[in-house]
Amino acid sequence: MKNYDLYINGKWTVSKEKDFIEVENPATREIIAKVPAASESDVLMAIKGSKESFSKWSETAPLKRLNYVNKMYDYFVQNKDEISKTLSLELGCPLDFAKVRHVEPYLLNIENYLEIATGYSYVETNVDYTIYKEPVGVVACITPWNYPFGQIVKKVIPGLLAGNTILLKPSKRTPLTAYYFAAAAEYANLPSGVFQLLPGRGGEVGNVLAKHPDVDMVTFTGSTSGGKEVGKLALDSVKKLALELGGKSAAVVLPGADLKDSLKKVLDTVYLNVGQTCSAKSRLIAPRSLKKEVEETLIELTKTYKFGNPLEDEVDVGSLQSKAQLEKVSKYIEIGKEEATLLYEGEVPKGNGYYIGPVIFTEVSPKARIAQEEIFGPVLCVIYYDTVEEAVEIANDSIYGLSGMVFGPGEDALKVARxxxxxxxxxxxxxFSQNAPFGGYKQSGLGREGSIYGFEEFLEIKAIFM
Incomplete structure (x- = not known):
């Protein structure tokens, strides 16, 4: 079992409190590593270093900053197999899935950010004034456990390229993947204080970062309730905020859609990663006239997914990430059995991990808890409609607005999507492309990640009149 340190001001540092968090492989419940739980004094030391290094880093030529980040990218490419293996172990997903879905797409995402930064103009000249686009300052990045590589990429990489100094607080559940970012910073000889790694507990690290007056921006990905708490703390000192929060996304099937192809795309979002994806299309909104065909096809397709130990051959779906996740998803399944009709419940894989099988509920009321609340597991809710207008109304009947799908004849589908x-x-x-802007309406968040819009989240706008 490996023990880790903090990465503060360009050095591997032993936490002052010598308090540790055990990291579990959820597929076996084996403790695979220990990471330090950063104390408040550790966090304050890192914030001080980030503030002191900001002036020099922000004034570093954009091309030079790009060269540093490009070296970090080279490190990730050289070590992508090792990163994939580590991610697989701490998340509980199959190795191939870790590599193909969790690592490689986000390497392409880094390439896209590098391309954006290469041609980006930080100055815009107008007739009466000039616009200067400047880095925000010291940025706290608070990242989730379900996409431990990709979500860090979408915050740390554009933040650095734009000239900000970064304080990274990864999830205590999946912190090991974050260590590759510290290793990449060291490999690239990133100046001291430009990147800090602070694993730990939310109340002891995240809250300090959100409240501290020397932190200029907080970018947070996680639950809507967590985002609200972080946002309240950050707004006490009116920090810039970017929040990527929960979802209860809808997939609308219109008459005339290719049913088998459509439902397969929906189920991929609900089952793969064990449903631990904020953009999962967990509400299927389908024509009542196709009820029989929809339900038969869903059962047929569900049986093609193999749930089980991620180390076994041909397993598509591994374990949930933690005991807390298993308890939460299991609770919602019991709620669903009271609220709706259980169409299908897959066998729970054998083993010592946090395993669960696929579940489909049908005849779900749009107002049911399982249709309104984010379950974050392999659970699909099927809601039927009689008119297209009703389908749109159901799709919009949510506090969330993160993602969605529409299937049907081209013009009709586009009209509904709009x-x-x-x-x-x-x-x-x-x-779907990781290079497109990602973020939501309503309580799914503030701001965007990915593309030029995600890059510009890390910039402030200054107008100068001469």
């Missing part, structure tokens, strides 16, 4: 209030929607064979 009416759904959500940050992203895939129509028919539209392919």
């Amino acid at each position: 009416q759904i209030r959500t940050g992203q929607i895939q129509v028919n064979d539209g392919v």
Whole structure:
């Protein structure tokens, strides 16, 4: 079992409190590592270093900053197999899935950020004034456990490229992947204080970062309740905020859609990663006239997914990430059995891990708890409609607005997609891209990640009149 240190001001540092968090492999419940739980004094030391290094880093030529980050990218490429293995162990997913879904797409995402930064103009000249786009300052990045590589990429990489200094607080559940960012910073000889790694507990690290007056921005990904708490703390000193929060996304199937192809795309979002994806399309909104065909196809397709130990061959779906996750998802399944009709419940895989099988509920009321609340597990709710207008109304009947899908004849599908209030929607064979802006309406968050819009979240706008 490996023990880790903090990475503060360009050095591997032993935490002052010598308090540790055990990291568990959820597929076996084996403790695989220990990371330090950063104390308040550790965090204050890191904030001080970030503030002191900001002036020099922000004034570093953009091309030079880009060269540093490009070296970090080289490190990730050289070590992507090791990163994938570590991620697989701490998240509980199959190794191939870790590599193909959790690591490689985000390497392409880094390439896209590097391309954006290469041609980006930080000065815009107008007739009466000039716009200067400047780094925000010291940025606290608070990242979730379900995408431990990708979510750090979407915060740390554009933040550094834009000239900010970074304080990274990864989830205590999956902190090991974050250590590759510290190793990459060391490999690239990033100046002292530009990147800090502070694993630990939310109340002891995240809250200090959110409240501290020398932190200029907080970018947070996690639950909506967690985002609200962080936001309240950050707004006490009116920090800039970027929040990527929860979702209860809808997939609308219109008459005339390719049913098997459509439902397979929906189930991929609900089952893969064991449903631990904020953009999972966990509400299927389908025509009542196709009820029999929809339900038969869902059961047929569900049986093609193999749930089980991620180390076994041909397993598509591994374990939930923690005991808390298992208890939460199991509770919602019991609630669903009282609120709706259980269409299918897959066998729970054998083993010592936090395993669960796929579950489908049908005849779900749009107002049911399982249709309104984020379950974060492999649970699909099927809601039927009689008119397309009703389908749109159901899709929008949510506090969330993160993602979505619409399937059907092209013009009809696009018309429905335009009416759904959500940050992203895939129509028919539209392919999801990590390089597109990602973020939500309503209580799904503030701001965007990815693309030039995600890059500009880390900049402030200054107008100068001469």
